[in-house]
Amino acid sequence: MEIEGLERIVREHRFFAGLDDAFCKLVCGCAKNVRFEAGQYLFHEGEPADRFYLLRHGRVALEVTTPGRGAVRFQTVGEDEVVGVSWLIPPYRWTYDAKALELVRAIAMDATCLRQKCEADHDLGYEMMKRFVPVLVERLHATRLQILDVYGTPT
Structure with a gap:
């Protein structure tokens, strides 16, 4: 795919809406482009968090493994959402699994590349943090709700 097409896709993705043109070029x-078949994992808990994904098509289950229960889905994300926030926070390891529920098409962002660009341009780094912190808070909230559902008060 041409870089202009990739830039257009990134610019049109909801996560990067309103991103400055210069920042968009850096991010791109x-x-x-990547794709995952149904049942394929985007990443596993404990592995290096070396990328994140802008979902273009399909749905992804975010799961944590619990003793005695196996994989517990705490959120399902889909088109126009982002998967993967652990790339921002040392030690840069995934804290959950992400599994494609159907064919997924996405833009994969190389985390090392983007971290280096954010370190070199703190304005870009701040822009990334402003976009990722709400995602982090949303994922924490979804996990909290899942915990309440699993371990809720007995009747």
């Missing part, structure tokens, strides 16, 4: 230098 770390981007590539």
Whole structure:
């Protein structure tokens, strides 16, 4: 795919709506198109968090493994959402699994590339943090609700 097409896709993705043109060019230098078949994992808990994904098509289950219960889905994300926040926070390891529930098309962002660009340009880094903190809070809230559902008060 041409870089202009990739830039258009990134610019049109809800997560990067309103992103400055110069920042968009920097971000797109770390981007590539990817796809995952149903049942394929985007990543596993404990692995290096070396990328994040802008979902273009399909749904992804975010899961945590619990003793005695196996995988517990705490959120399902879909088109126009982002998967993967652990790339921002040392030690840069995934804290949950992400599994494609159906064919998923996405833009994968190389985390090392983007972290280096954010370190070199703190304005870009601040822009990324402003966009990722709400995602982090949403995921924490979804996990909290799942815990309440699993371990709620007995009747």
